[in-house]
Amino acid sequence: MESSQFLACLAADFARLRAVVPIDLTAAVPSCPGWTVADLTRHVGEVYLHKTLAMREGAEPDPWPPKELAEEEPLALLDRAYAGLVDEFATRRPEDPAGSWYTPDQTVSFWIRRMAQETVIHRIDAELGTGQPVAPVPADLAVDGIDELLKVFVAYSVARWGDSFTDILAGSPGRTYTLRTDGAAWRVRTGPGLFAVEDGAGDDASDVTVSGPPAAVLRWVWNREGAGAPSGVTVEGAPEAVEELRRCIVTATQ
DSSP states (O other): OOHHHHHHHHHHHHHHHHHGGGGGGTSBBBSSOOOHHHHHHHHHHHHHHHHHHHHHHHHHHSSSSGGGGSSOHHHHHHHHHHHHHHHHHHHHOTBOOOOSHHHHHOHHHHHHHHHHHHHHHHHHHHHHTOOOOOOOOOHHHHHHHHHIIIIIIHHHHHHHSGGGGGHHHTTOOOOOEEETTTTTEEEEEEETTTTEEEOOSSSSOSSSSOOOOHHHHHHHTTTTOOOOOOOOOEEHHHHHEEEEEEEEHHHOOO
């Protein structure tokens, strides 16, 4: 996807998020245990501010967030932060430098993509928390979101911060996973200290196969399926192998 497409998705999903969260700020968010919709709203605002400063200052601010943000009303914080984020994007080219935790891509385009994906997941959280219908996710955004999670979050995290995954992968017998959706597939290999991702399903059998429409697979990998709602995803494989993948994802995205 081009940066212009990500920005259009960001705007659409922010508009949906902003429309949904005032419905019930006190509601629990089932996909974010321990959070209310107000907590979710504040979190998104703090993320937007953090990434704005990462572009403006060339490095991600740490520690974060500043204590004074806790005193700001969540919706006001969200609105202010989003306005600042899109203004910052408007003043920069996608190829301009920007600090990020992801060493292979230190550009504004990384944050354009990341904020589009951040926002679609959290507007789903808001919809689940307030009991609203989950709006459709464009297929291209969903496919990109699956790709980003597997490669940018999990594979990169295992390679860079391997100690965090020792409890999960040290005893792995070496497994293969295929994730497949409309027009895209990924082959994942795990083992001690290993989480490797390749495009395409490959010809060999996998220990686990996850398949379904793009939005459904995106919600499955991010654990954003609605309780009691049809999944739309088919998962084939031993439960312990599925659990290994799940634990790697959770650890990488905490």
